[in-house]
Amino acid sequence: MTNRSRNLLLFVTVFIHLVLSKVVSSSDCTLFNDVLQYTYDFTTLSASSVSVQADQDKEKIRFRLCSPLKQMCNGHDGYCVCLSKDDKEIGIGKFPPSLKYENGTSQFIYSGDPCQPGRNYTVHVIMKCDYAAVQTSPEIIPQGPDQCVIHMIWRTNLACARSNKHSCIYVDEFNNTYDLSSLTSLSDNHVVHIDDKTEMMINVCHTTIHEHGATCYGAPAACLKNSTDPNNVDYINYGELMYPSSLTMKDGKLQIKYDNGYLCQDKRTVLTTHQTTIYFICDPSASPDREAEYDPESGPCHYKFTWKTRAACNATRLREYRSANASKCTIVDPTTKWEYKLQSLMNQDFIVNASSSKQYKFRICGPLQNSRCAKETGICDAQNFTSAGNANANLMWQHGGPYLNYTDGAACGNGQRRYTLIAFVCGAEGSSDAPVVLKDEPCSLIIHWYTDRVCKRRILCATAKNETNLLPLIRSSKNYVIKAMGKEFHINICRPMAPTPNIVCPHGSAVCQTVRDSRGQYTNETSLGFPDQNPVLDGDENVILNYYRGSPCPEHPEKNISSSFKFFCDYNGDEGLPQYKNYSNCHYIFEWRTNIVCSTVMGEWVAPCTIKDASHPRELDLSLLYEKPIKPEVVSNKEKNWSINICGGKDHCNGSAICQGTNGYGTDLNVRFNYRTNVISLKYSNGTKCNNKPYESELLLICSNTSGIGKPALSLDANCMASFKWLTNIACAGGGYNAATTPVAAITETPSADNLKNYGSAQTWIVTISVLVVLVIGLWLCMRNSQRCGRLRSRIEAITSSRNHSRVQYSRVNTTEEARLLLDTSDPHTLDEQIDSDDELLGV
Numbered sequence: 001m002t003n004r005s006r007n008l009l010l011f012v013t014v015f016i017h018l019v020l021s022k023v024v025s026s027s028d029c030t031l032f033n034d035v036l037q038y039t040y041d042f043t044t045l046s047a048s049s050v051s052v053q054a055d056q057d058k059e060k061i062r063f064r065l066c067s068p069l070k071q072m073c074n075g076h077d078g079y080c081v082c083l084s085k086d087d088k089e090i091g092i093g094k095f096p097p098s099l100k101y102e103n104g105t106s107q108f109i110y111s112g113d114p115c116q117p118g119r120n121y122t123v124h125v126i127m128k129c130d131y132a133a134v135q136t137s138p139e140i141i142p143q144g145p146d147q148c149v150i151h152m153i154w155r156t157n158l159a160c161a162r163s164n165k166h167s168c169i170y171v172d173e174f175n176n177t178y179d180l181s182s183l184t185s186l187s188d189n190h191v192v193h194i195d196d197k198t199e200m201m202i203n204v205c206h207t208t209i210h211e212h213g214a215t216c217y218g219a220p221a222a223c224l225k226n227s228t229d230p231n232n233v234d235y236i237n238y239g240e241l242m243y244p245s246s247l248t249m250k251d252g253k254l255q256i257k258y259d260n261g262y263l264c265q266d267k268r269t270v271l272t273t274h275q276t277t278i279y280f281i282c283d284p285s286a287s288p289d290r291e292a293e294y295d296p297e298s299g300p301c302h303y304k305f306t307w308k309t310r311a312a313c314n315a316t317r318l319r320e321y322r323s324a325n326a327s328k329c330t331i332v333d334p335t336t337k338w339e340y341k342l343q344s345l346m347n348q349d350f351i352v353n354a355s356s357s358k359q360y361k362f363r364i365c366g367p368l369q370n371s372r373c374a375k376e377t378g379i380c381d382a383q384n385f386t387s388a389g390n391a392n393a394n395l396m397w398q399h400g401g402p403y404l405n406y407t408d409g410a411a412c413g414n415g416q417r418r419y420t421l422i423a424f425v426c427g428a429e430g431s432s433d434a435p436v437v438l439k440d441e442p443c444s445l446i447i448h449w450y451t452d453r454v455c456k457r458r459i460l461c462a463t464a465k466n467e468t469n470l471l472p473l474i475r476s477s478k479n480y481v482i483k484a485m486g487k488e489f490h491i492n493i494c495r496p497m498a499p500t501p502n503i504v505c506p507h508g509s510a511v512c513q514t515v516r517d518s519r520g521q522y523t524n525e526t527s528l529g530f531p532d533q534n535p536v537l538d539g540d541e542n543v544i545l546n547y548y549r550g551s552p553c554p555e556h557p558e559k560n561i562s563s564s565f566k567f568f569c570d571y572n573g574d575e576g577l578p579q580y581k582n583y584s585n586c587h588y589i590f591e592w593r594t595n596i597v598c599s600t601v602m603g604e605w606v607a608p609c610t611i612k613d614a615s616h617p618r619e620l621d622l623s624l625l626y627e628k629p630i631k632p633e634v635v636s637n638k639e640k641n642w643s644i645n646i647c648g649g650k651d652h653c654n655g656s657a658i659c660q661g662t663n664g665y666g667t668d669l670n671v672r673f674n675y676r677t678n679v680i681s682l683k684y685s686n687g688t689k690c691n692n693k694p695y696e697s698e699l700l701l702i703c704s705n706t707s708g709i710g711k712p713a714l715s716l717d718a719n720c721m722a723s724f725k726w727l728t729n730i731a732c733a734g735g736g737y738n739a740a741t742t743p744v745a746a747i748t749e750t751p752s753a754d755n756l757k758n759y760g761s762a763q764t765w766i767v768t769i770s771v772l773v774v775l776v777i778g779l780w781l782c783m784r785n786s787q788r789c790g791r792l793r794s795r796i797e798a799i800t801s802s803r804n805h806s807r808v809q810y811s812r813v814n815t816t817e818e819a820r821l822l823l824d825t826s827d828p829h830t831l832d833e834q835i836d837s838d839d840e841l842l843g844v
Ligand SMILES: *[C@@H]1O[C@H](CO)[C@@H](O)[C@H](O)[C@H]1NC(C)=O
Pocket: 102, 103, 105, 212
């Protein structure tokens, strides 16, 4: 194509685009904030629809902010919000929305179809200011009991008013550089509580976020909320940024002063303006999320705050601190050489319950402050204020993780003194990150703390080539408990056992064997090993998981106890439970029958057209097997034609996916994934009657990387049943599979301005000219009939928008067909599918 024709095409397209955008229904997507004299413009968020994951797994929402969805909802146009649920669509929000600006927040409100008698669905979309959120999508706010009202929140910088900011870097006279920008918040204000009724919203080197709960006039960097009168909450501008900078150093103190807030009358009844000063105090040990504190010396017109932070320390001070703490509260695992640091837990009080009536208060790697226990106490009995051990920062190492031993607590008899072990464990994913008392005895206290802070590397829990994994068997809160030979085994898979009060095995053990004494108390706890190694396949393709380095073996004290779990596939079983098998030579053997290790696993059907593997995080969209629009595939032999439409739902053949004449080949579906052979089998049963029994069928989706989408073929036509195979790349791992665990929060089709540039290299002259003709006719039609105009615009919009949809390729439509469809407004169903062809036609 020559440049000239390309330019002409571009010109015509852009021209039509501009002309039509004035005509088409699209509500105003702007809101005026008269407090700030600012107009929020959300138009760019409405360029295309987004899909939002609803709070229930099987629900999805299609959403477009201020224009109707391009694709119909439940067979009708004119919706902005469409909920898909169990194969059904509900229009829960109609175009146009009403826009509201209330309490500093922009909201879009849609009303939809009836929900309950006399009530319609309502959707509220709250636009939340976040200066850092540029390209985002809305999220559902989990539903309250009212099913008819749906709330979404959309974090975006477009919901932010104008902001002021200045540099957050200060260089002092000794050439020390301080950077406070880590304290600048772009999405939520820092809130300092002053008393029950008042709180101050502040930001650092940046204006506060103007939103619900912080609606001061002007451009404050400190905004006071006074709720003394709950019916009339008052907001007071307590100072704005000073230029060139509010950041100074005075009397050796780094500080920020915001000035020129509202007028204020101080005690001497002098009229001044409200001011705020924040003093930043160097504290190398302060945690990064530490907030400012109110200074009660503040006067009514001038509020003062102190903020302890690392950011206010000079480099010398930080270096000193690091070297002084180098050996403190850290430990290196001598085997892996990994360093474990727990300094982030220092300088905070923790409270742990030992029983309903007994609590301990403790600190990590340092003594308690202001405690009624003796000065050096690291852990204090909160009832009688006796020490359960003196603090130290001498973190120690055991195979299962780092631990502290606080010794020299209160006397506990026999000339002994109390000690406390605090052990840290990298537990299963989802363990409660909190200390747990496992044993509280007169002379010793044992606390285990399961925390991700000590997780350097968890084993994958999968065999070497990922043929199978045992992840579904991992327990995060309750162990598997089995009894055998008068003993109890507390078991987890691939992870340390979950913490269990009164059972103390070496921390980090995967299996703990214990005995109950005559009073029912656990005794003689013995570790059967640690979860250090991934499961392996043995010759018979069974899966074996080994645990080593358990407690010393009673018969051979120089040896450590080990254990192994052998997993057998049980197709008809569930996850199953472990069984004790035997013990010999310091080694315990357990067996486990489960469907988890079967190479074939059951799948499930998820409407509208997805299959999901029940045990692996995988799902496959079967509509990818079809070109769009979906038309049944027809397979024939000499006598019969079968039409196959997996995604047909109730519309195809009375619910059967496979149909021959009026014979339905089955409505009930059984899905199996075979990962060894990469075959997915879909078995349909309970079809229409065929000689006293129902028709049945089987469709095998066979992985073939070279087949593309492929086509089904008949492999067997037997009495009352038929079998088909379909070689396709969709069935190959990676071909159309989604990891279902990826949060599919929202998929945005982003329009790109670059697309206009990409019009070059189109196919042929004929295509170009045809399209030009079509566009010109379209323009002419449009001037005569505005409804057609709207449709035409949608198409043009699609042309000028996204080229990077992650969709399968659709085959090309020939040009006359193209022209017909483009002008035919009688069948809106084809609209969106057609848009893809438009894309295809013009782009490449
Ligand atoms: C605005 O604030 C009032 C009073 O606090 C409250 O009743 C109302 O629900 C708020 N509106 C919104 C949209 O948050």
